[in-house]
C-alpha cells in the first residue's frame with residue numbers, strides 16, 4: 547500500500563467520504579431548506595462504476611478509509627452492490643456508512659455481508675413526537691428498530707450521532723448519554739454547525755464544553771484515548787458502561803490540525819474542507835476521457851490546496867457556504 551498523500555501542512559490524508567445521493571427520506575429542519583431544494587438530475591449524479599473508479603484511484607494514492615454517506619445512502623437503488631464493489635477495492639482497510647436509520651432494519655445484515663464494518667446512525671432525540679417534528683416524518687420506531695437490527699447483526703460499533711440544539715433537544719443530552727449504560731453504542735454529541743442561514747444560529751448553538759458539563763453530572767466520566775481511525779471525536783466512558791461517549795466540536799475547537807478527510811459529492815466534486823466552498827470537478831474530466839493518472843493528479847492538486855483551517859468562527863465564513871450538509875455529504 548502506498549503511504550497516504552500529505553497536504554501542504556503535513557497532514558496525512560487517508561479518509562474519503564463519498565456521498566452517493568442528494569436525496570433523503572427525512573426532512574430534518576436543520577439540514578434541508580423548508581422551501582425544498584433543486585434535486586440533481588440523474589445524469590449529474592455519479593454512476594456506481596464512476597464512484598468505484600474514483601475510490602480505486604484514491605486508494606491507489608494511499609487513501610485507506612472510505613465512508614458512504616448522502617443525502618440518505620440507503621435510498622439509492624442497489625446500494626449493496628456499490629458497497630460490495632467498494633469493499634473489494636484492493637488496499638481499502640475500512641468501509642463504513644452513515645445513515646438516518648429509516649431503512650436500516652431491512653439493510654443491516656446485507657450491509658454487513660457487503661463489507662460495511664461500522665455504521666453511524668443519526669439520532670437527535672429519543673422522543674417519537676419530537677423526532678417527527680425535527681425530521682418531518684413520524685418514523686422514530688423504525689429508526690430505533692434499525693439501530694437494534696444493526697446491533698443484532700453484529701455491526702460494531704454502532705455509533706449514534708446527535709446534533710444538539712438549544713431549545714430543540716438539549717434537554718435530552720443526559721438520556722441520550724445514558725443509552726451507553728444499556729447498550730455498547732458510541733453516543734456522539736455534535737455541535738450544531740452553521741449551514742442554514744434561516745436559523746438563528748447563535749441562539750440554537752450549544753458549545754461542547756456545556757454538553758460536557760451536563761454529562762459530568764450524570765456519572766463519573768473517564769477519558770479514553772482515541773484509536774487511529776476515530777477521527778475528530780473526544781472519547782469518554784461512564785464508569786462501568788459498555789458504551790462510549792464522543793464529543794465532536796467542529797465549531798468551538800479546531801480539529802483542523804489533524805483533519806485527514808476528503809469529500810466526494812454525489813455529482814462528482816472533490817472537497818477538501820467541509821467548511822470551504824472550494825471544490826474541484828472530477829466528473830467532467832472523467833466523462834471526457836481523463837486517464838486514471840490525470841484524475842489522480844487532479845486529486846493531488848486539490849489535496850495540496852486543502853485549507854489549513856476552517857473559518858467557522860468568522861462572520862465572513864457564513865457567507866461562503868455554498869452547499870448545505872445533505873448536499874455535500876455529512
Ligand code: SAM
Pocket residue numbers: 570576577615616617618619644645646647666667668707709736737738739740741742871872875876
Ligand atoms: N442521511 C444520513 C444521516 O442522516 O446520517 C447521512 C447524511 S446527513 C447530512 C449526515 C449528518 O449530518 C447527520 O448526522 C446530520 O445530523 C448532520 N448534519 C446535518 N446538518 C448539520 C448541521 N447544521 N450541524 C451539524 N450536523 C449536521
